[in-house]
Amino acid sequence: MSKNKISGKAYLAELANNVPSNARRNFLKQGVKFSTGLVAAVASNEAISGNSTALDVPSWSKSLGSGVVSTPYGIPSKFEKNVIRRTVPWLTADKISSISMSPIQELKGIITPNGLVFERYHAGSPTVDPEQHRLMIHGLVDNPLMFTMDDLMRFPSESVIHFLECPANGGMEWRGPQMEALQFTHGMVSCCEWTGVRLSTLLDEVGLKSKAKWVLAEGADGAGMSRSIPLDKALDDALIVYAQNGEMLRPEQGYPVRLFNPGWEGNTSVKWLRRLEIGDKPWHHREETSKYTDLMPDGRARRFTYEQEANSVITSPCPENPWGSRGSYQIEGIAWSGRGKIKQVDISLDGGVSWRPTKLKGLVLSKALTRFSLPYSWDGAPALLQSRAIDETGYVQPTLSQLRKVRGTNTIYHKNSIHTWQLLSDGKVKNVQLK
């Protein structure tokens, strides 16, 4: 054995002792130097004053931890047990046909972990056996085909990062504020890396007849939920998705296969997808007549309102994340647009009188959650915090009164207006609406 190589046993022994105590001490010293210097305003002085110092060895450093595969499929730390999906009791007459919201007030970056993606079911989440499941494509096609999951996996696949939002997100607040939590005002949105086959690839395989104009997508759940999708979208960026953030779809998200329409209202992304029928006109099923249509002030309804227009919200501070003391903070939030990339997000501290631009952080992707932040030194003054997203098409997120003027207050869908948090002098945050 060469002297650079090390046996398996020695390697494990090395791992067990891999943090030399002087290295740990140097690291901590540097940490202390950093926190007393650059960011004094936010560092806690607890560790470097009084009886306790950061050099004290805590109990978890004095014993062995749990071994590998003690959790064969990993779960979050027990200290994160507050980071969970939640329902609003009065919205949940029956859990079989309801919605849970993602804890977006706790999430970092732009990816929603699979266990925290909001869930929307019309007839519960079925247990679909992937061996028995089939996807049929028929109607105005040359060769109707039936695909197994194995068949689908033999086509070229793509992975894309996009948000998925229920058009009812925020819809409880058309008439006034009532949700004292960011999770409930905006939690019907997620953003994942989705993997699957382009729908256009499968449509090539079956061959479209010249009269083909629309696609009906139908789910295998008890609701047999279905939507009419224009052929243009099907041939553009629609995907037949089987994986999410690197693993197969979760049952809640449509295992083993769903339709995914980037940027479009979540309802069109039919889960547990069993059938695609090609036709020459829309089918006018339940989800595009009595539901998922927008009742206007004159009593007529807007229909086929597919796109999720630009939206944004401040996630820190928010009702669940108040500010504890004065000093420096990052005002942070998320923005997204179903039409493309977010170009700019502005923040107002005075309820929309004046605006300042924020910095977009990390990945700025088309039809994906995008993070923005603004460093802010808070002197305890109350504020009316707002964020305003502008997307690459030039669309500017409207104020609530602008939106109400056009759409009235009868609808429950597509409320993407500028949101207001009232920051009180004690750091608490309230959900308010301005005239």
Ligand SMILES: Nc1nc2c(c(=O)[nH]1)N[C@H]1C(S)=C(S)[C@@H](COP(=O)(O)O)O[C@H]1N2
């Ligand atoms: N088959 C089927 N597909 C469905 C639904 C459903 O109930 N059944 N709910 C729809 C609605 S209203 C939304 S908002 C999205 C939610 O997707 P998610 O549960 O993966 O977040 O799925 C859509 N697809």
Ligand SMILES: [Mo]
């Ligand atoms: Mo939805």
